[in-house]
Amino acid sequence: xxxxxxxxxxxxxxxxxxxxxxxxxxxxxxxxxxxxxxxxxxxxxxxxxxxxxxxxxxxxxxxxxxxxxxxxxxxxxxxxxxxxxxxxxxxxxxxxxxxxxxxxxxxxxxxxxxxxxxxxxxxxxxxxxxxxxxxxxxxxxxxxxxxxxxxxxxxxxxxxxxxxxxxxxxxxxxxxxxxxxxxxxxxxxxxxxxxxxxxxxxxxxxxxxxxxxxxxxxxxxxxxxxxxxxxxxxxxxxxxxxxxxxxxx
Numbered sequence: 001x002x003x004x005x006x007x008x009x010x011x012x013x014x015x016x017x018x019x020x021x022x023x024x025x026x027x028x029x030x031x032x033x034x035x036x037x038x039x040x041x042x043x044x045x046x047x048x049x050x051x052x053x054x055x056x057x058x059x060x061x062x063x064x065x066x067x068x069x070x071x072x073x074x075x076x077x078x079x080x081x082x083x084x085x086x087x088x089x090x091x092x093x094x095x096x097x098x099x100x101x102x103x104x105x106x107x108x109x110x111x112x113x114x115x116x117x118x119x120x121x122x123x124x125x126x127x128x129x130x131x132x133x134x135x136x137x138x139x140x141x142x143x144x145x146x147x148x149x150x151x152x153x154x155x156x157x158x159x160x161x162x163x164x165x166x167x168x169x170x171x172x173x174x175x176x177x178x179x180x181x182x183x184x185x186x187x188x189x190x191x192x193x194x195x196x197x198x199x200x201x202x203x204x205x206x207x208x209x210x211x212x213x214x215x216x217x218x219x220x221x222x223x224x225x226x227x228x229x230x231x232x233x234x235x236x237x238x239x240x241x242x243x244x245x246x247x248x249x
Contacts, residue, residue: 033057067091071105072112072218078102079188079211081152099150103133106148106186109218110136113229118143125172132169134184138231142181145169149187156187159197163204170204182207182235186214190239199238207234213242220246 006013033041034057045056070091071078077085081098093101107117115136121143122135134146147166149156166183173180183206185198190208198206221227233245 033060068105068108071101072109072215075105075109075215076188076212078105079150079186081150102150103148106146106214107134109214110134110146112218113221115229115231121178125169125176125178127172130165130168130172132166136184136231136234138181141177142179143173144182144184144231144234145173145180146184146186149185151188155189155191155194157191157194159194163197163201163206166206167204180204182237184209184234186211188212195239205235205237207237208239209234210239210242213240213245216242217246217249220249224249 033044036044038056041056041060045052045060050056050059070089071086071093074086074089074091077089078091078093078098079102081095083093083095083098086093111117116138118135118137121137122132125132125135132145133148134144136144136146138144145166147162149158149162162185166185170180170183183204185206186209188211190198190210195208198208217229221229227249229249234240
């Protein structure tokens with residue numbers, strides 16, 4: 001399978017292909033499935049324990065979509081790395097994959113809010129050492145850089161480490177002529193010290209958004225007949241008031 005992907009997408013023979021690489025190249029499950037023969041697709045379907053009725057490619061893609069939907073519905077549990085709650089909800093995720101899944105689902109939520117997730121720019125900005133989780137393009141030059149952080153016990157409190165990360169991303173973006181309108185950090189909750197440090201940081205503009213708050217915003221957005229979500233709502237700074245944002249969509 002690795003050889004097939006490398007040939008199809010013109011990758012170097014010695015490149016390591018993993019979830020991060022595929023995401024950076026905007027290669028989706030849909031793209032991969034249509035590289036496989038019908039027999040190979042059926043083998044994948046059978047290995048996933050899916051029904052043999054209907055189109056096997058559609059069955060696999062629907063399974064991926066359903067898995068994402070379940071993780072969105074249980075977004076706060078995912079943020080808190082609550083394996084038991086996720087399993088009870090039928091969202092089967094192994095512990096080692098939670099960080100990546102939280103990042104992917106956060107992007108999916110922003111896309112449902114019709115924000116422009118710019119994977120091409122993220123790929124250009126990232127290095128082996130510095131890898132931003134999310135880049136939202138507001139215009140040709142203005143962007144929001146997002147970080148999705150899970151936390152198993154208590155509030156997220158690693159401000160010094162996180163601020164060093166995001167400031168490195170901001171510097172790289174600015175060196176490429178981009179204006180970082182805001183850094184947005186999403187986590188299950190934040191310690192008081194983290195919130196205070198973000199508000200007092202004079203080097204970069206930081207907004208904080210709790211995971212349950214982002215889900216609240218999404219639910220409110222989906223409930224509207226003609227919803228409109230302005231990205232500027234994410235640039236207010238400090239701990240964002242998700243309830244107020246949701247109320248005024």
